[in-house]
Amino acid sequence: MNVLTRAAPLSAVTAGLLATIVGVTSSAAIVFSAARAAGAGDAELASWMLALGVGMGLTCIGLSLRYRAPIVTAWSTPGAALLATGLDGVTLREATGAFLISAALITVSGATGWFARIMNRVPVPLTAALLGGVLVQFGIGLFSSMQNSLALVLTMFATYLLCRRFVPRYAVLAALAAGVTVAAITSSLHVAEIQLAWAKPIFTAPAFSWQATIGVALPLFVVTMASQNLPGVAVLRNDGYQVPVSPLIGWTGATNFVLAPFGAFGLNLAAITAAICTGPAAHPDPRRRYLASVWAGIFYLVIGALGATVGALLTALPPALVLGIAGIGLLGTIGSSLTSALTDDRWREAAVVTFLATASGLKLLGVGSAFWGLVAGLLTAAATGAFRSRPAAPAPAPAPVPTPAPGSASGPGAAGGQP
Template identity: 40%
Template sequence: MLSRLPPLASWTSALIAALIGFGGTVALVVQAMQALGAEAGQVGSAVTALCLGIAVAGATLSLWMRMPVVLAWSTPGAALLAASDGAVAWPLAIGAFVAAAALMCLLGLVPALGRLAARIPASVASAMLAGVLLPFCLQLFRTLQTDPLLVVILLLVFVIARQRFPLYALLLVLVSGVAVVLLRGDMVGFAPDTLLGGLKPVTPAFDLKAVASIGVPLFLVTLVSQNLPGLVVLRTAGYEPKPQPLLLGTGLATMLLAPFGAHGVNLAAITAAICTSTDAHPDQRRRWTVGLIYAAFYLALALFSAPLVQFFLTMPKASIAAFTGIALIVPLSGAVENMLIEKSERDAAILTFAATASGVSLLGIGSAFWGLLAGFAALAAKAVFARRN
């Protein structure tokens, strides 16, 4: 019986992956929900719902597909929401979450649409993501004006950790930053009402402008920056996952939990690499158990999410801005690299990037949509003139 239990490495790999996935970007999720006007209880509900989705959907898919299906929340999606800066009210945001999840389910149900989505130019999608992320990284350095000590310490820890322990860089940054905040006595008013997480449903409200502003961009960045790379990680580990059940499963999980604030449950990429390697389990046929252990840790995070969320809600805004900026440096680097790989699409990518980063809002629709529109229009014009020549 004991021989059938996963080795110790499986438990440690899953624990490290869960801590990195949660701790590295939970500050960004909190900031995103606050930007949409969510109250403290609704922010806690959103984090609880996301952790539950990651746990239940991940365990179900791992058990069914017999491979370590490691899920996460949409980090680029959270950045997109945080950039909305109150342009969309909370019930409308919930409706946009449902719409984005429905689009993901549609990809899972209709294989032809999945193949079409795979042909979305990575340059334009990455440029939109880069435009969303850039303001947060710039805000990191603007925070030097209000809290230079914290920012300098976080940058030093990040730069050194990226050289020595790149996988744990964000976790080390979080631990260092929290230590600075606690030592200075900045945590005033931290008194969680309960230790257990809770769910607070909100009836979704649907609006075309909200869907265009955040629903469609949320769907695209989650697909291109999370789900597609997550599939690549599984294939690299020697598995042959069918995209349809994974897209449908994560889409359904998001749709069911969206009324509680879940903006996006999707495949993980970086943390998935930890759980799918031979270091996590030497037997590829039994490695799916690592996915179950990872899901169990997220279930624990869901149960005790209330004090964790309250902790970040109590932190000074400068600290949250610093954590968020640091957490998005590596994704920004990857997005910029991907948007410039294809030389023939660079003009479209730069237009998308500039329009998105500008933060412009026209007709009540946010800049991410207009960035995509500019990029696709540039590619269409290029294709038309190429045919004429």
């Protein structure tokens, strides 16, 4: 009993389960949309869920045990959003080839230590604007879906706002529960079609085209690294876990590469769900919080194995519910993206151009708007002199030097620096 308690403390198991539920329910609808945009059928959708679940499960468990830190991985939600809007005209085989290229770039970035150097060359405001432009369609979808399903979506949104005020951690989950309840009452939820079934891996032979490489693979790589891995590292550092970054990036990329032909479009370090496992609620002892991410990995493996059931569940949901929960789940990300994009006066105009061009859905030469938005933003930045201007920063006020208590030591749980 003592061994079981040490391996599965209730707080760690609960935190792992909550991280899994929040991660899946807040963005599974976006993954579903991305799979459909790639031309995936029900069987391929189940394979996607299996590959992603296995990838997240193995990396959560393996990296957490290796570094004794609560390392949580996730599928790339912004990447899925980009795919849902950028795979128009791209075949499933070409999409798989793009997944492989993106995963290879992430693997090389981690293995060689290029991560920081590459990201330092991409202006943060433009990357944030690119992400905002990709995600804004989902935010608009939240409200446009009210046109035909007012009772359903309005109930979800009202539930979200109410819970956002009092229990913010469960706001998205509560909104989903409210939507399912209304759908069941109005007979728009086809639960009879849902059957418990195991997922089967389906191999998709990759095909490579320059259009998919430029329009899908490169934006997927940039968005995943800048919008997922960077904040993922920040969460670990802020909670005092000074783990080496390059191996984490390298292993997520390598796992992604192996599983890409089965539907793993993007794996990365988690941020929001990771914070659930790195905080005191996961375990009072910071050195034992890695158990929460291990259990999150176990739950991800279960979800992956039941990928066919998850896919059937998503298919049974009314389209308005899928649009609504996707928009609600991305509200915070859209807000933070716009804030990062517009804060710096030097880059504001270039960021606005990037945002508008990306959100427009522009497609030229078979290449999607994410690429052209970044190109338009870089050209605007060059024209406005954003690369040259460097406003003088005010000298920071001297900070008081704290006196450490006798016997105190730094380590996990102490305040960590930003990456």
